Amino acid sequence: MKNIRFIILGILFGIILSKAEVISWYRIYEMFKFQSFHMYGIIGSAVILGVILFSFFKKGVIKNYLGEKIIIEPKKKGFYRAIIGGTIFGLGWGLIGACPGPMFILLGRGVLSISIVIFGGLLGVLFYHAIKHKLPH
Amino acid sequence: MDFILEPWPWYVGGPLITLIMFFLYYFGKKFGISSNLESICAMGGAGKLHEFFAFDWKKNSWNLMFIVGTVIGGFIAFKFMTPDQAIALNPQTVSDLADIGFQNAGAQYLPEELFGLEALLSIKGGVILVIAGILVGFGARYAGGCTSGHAITGLSNLELPSLIAVIGFFIGGLIMTWLILPLLF
Numbered sequence: 001m002k003n004i005r006f007i008i009l010g011i012l013f014g015i016i017l018s019k020a021e022v023i024s025w026y027r028i029y030e031m032f033k034f035q036s037f038h039m040y041g042i043i044g045s046a047v048i049l050g051v052i053l054f055s056f057f058k059k060g061v062i063k064n065y066l067g068e069k070i071i072i073e074p075k076k077k078g079f080y081r082a083i084i085g086g087t088i089f090g091l092g093w094g095l096i097g098a099c100p101g102p103m104f105i106l107l108g109r110g111v112l113s114i115s116i117v118i119f120g121g122l123l124g125v126l127f128y129h130a131i132k133h134k135l136p137h
Numbered sequence: 138m139d140f141i142l143e144p145w146p147w148y149v150g151g152p153l154i155t156l157i158m159f160f161l162y163y164f165g166k167k168f169g170i171s172s173n174l175e176s177i178c179a180m181g182g183a184g185k186l187h188e189f190f191a192f193d194w195k196k197n198s199w200n201l202m203f204i205v206g207t208v209i210g211g212f213i214a215f216k217f218m219t220p221d222q223a224i225a226l227n228p229q230t231v232s233d234l235a236d237i238g239f240q241n242a243g244a245q246y247l248p249e250e251l252f253g254l255e256a257l258l259s260i261k262g263g264v265i266l267v268i269a270g271i272l273v274g275f276g277a278r279y280a281g282g283c284t285s286g287h288a289i290t291g292l293s294n295l296e297l298p299s300l301i302a303v304i305g306f307f308i309g310g311l312i313m314t315w316l317i318l319p320l321l322f
Contacts, residue, residue, distance in 0.1 A: 006199045010207045014208065018214030020144070020149065021144055029230065033233060035226075035229050035230045038147050040147075043151065046154040053158070072294050077298055085276050089305065090276070090305055091272050095269040096251065101207060103270075105208065107211065113262075113266055120269060121273050121277075125274040127274075129175075
């Protein structure tokens with residue numbers, strides 16, 4: 001059971017996001033109202049440390065568990081996909097205050113309603129792939 | 138031990154997220170949650186509906202295990218680590234929310250107006266939940282990532298597409314919070 005390590009990382013991630021209140025709708029609302037530093041501090045500190053971490057990956061200072069260089073796959077290019085897709089995502093994030101990670105964490109809290117949101121998320125993914133050839137990317 | 142039970146400040150939460158990202162890369166994987174939605178569709182047989190979903194979802198089973206873990210983590214945090222479920226919001230946020238129809242904001246972890254049983258069983262509440270999910274799922278895969286893939290990983294890798302996507306996240310979130318939410322409630 002090699003994947004057990006990912007279950008453990010997931011458990012830790014679920015606890016961290018719960019305890020830091022990232023999965024509370026109120027915190028996301030407060031963020032979009034610019035009324036608290038909390039979410040900006042979380043994302044900002046994660047990214048600043050991430051930039052430092054990734055520079056160690058790129059220089060080969062930190063290698064993976066097999067001793068190989070860690071390669072970070074670049075994101076797909078395209079202005080329209082990023083700005084339009086991002087805006088659509090933001091509308092949903094602002095409405096329900098949960099992005100895909102928090103949705104599953106909230107499910108673990110026993111929030112029944114979030115199963116409807118996850119169902120919607122799956123529909124959205126199906127819908128995107130059904131019409132993607134018609135969308136600008 | 139008290140610290141564990143209190144809400145964790147941003148300077149604890151943020152660095153710990155980076156630590157999780159480090160371990161995922163260290164174990165030869167990546168940090169991106171929304172692609173799991175595609176794996177779940179593939180697992181559910183969506184390959185019959187669209188060729189895209191005919192991929193072998195088992196190669197992503199590590200990431201599916203990760204989200205199974207997050208469900209367990211959410212349960213543990215809720216049951217054993219959060220004696221006080223209140224969120225210490227900015228008083229201005231509480232009063233703004235009262236103005237648009239959200240009572241006692243922050244008294245509980247989530248607003249009843251969106252997540253409560255009454256909302257779930259109403260047509261309006263149910264439609265909001267489904268539409269929000271569709272927007273998040275559609276938008277994440279269109280943009281090529283969500284908060285984990287773009288805002289954390291992509292920005293850490295200094296990627297321009299991720300910066301544009303995060304600007305989009307904010308355009309959408311601001312429109313929803315300032316313009317649409319007040320009309321909905």
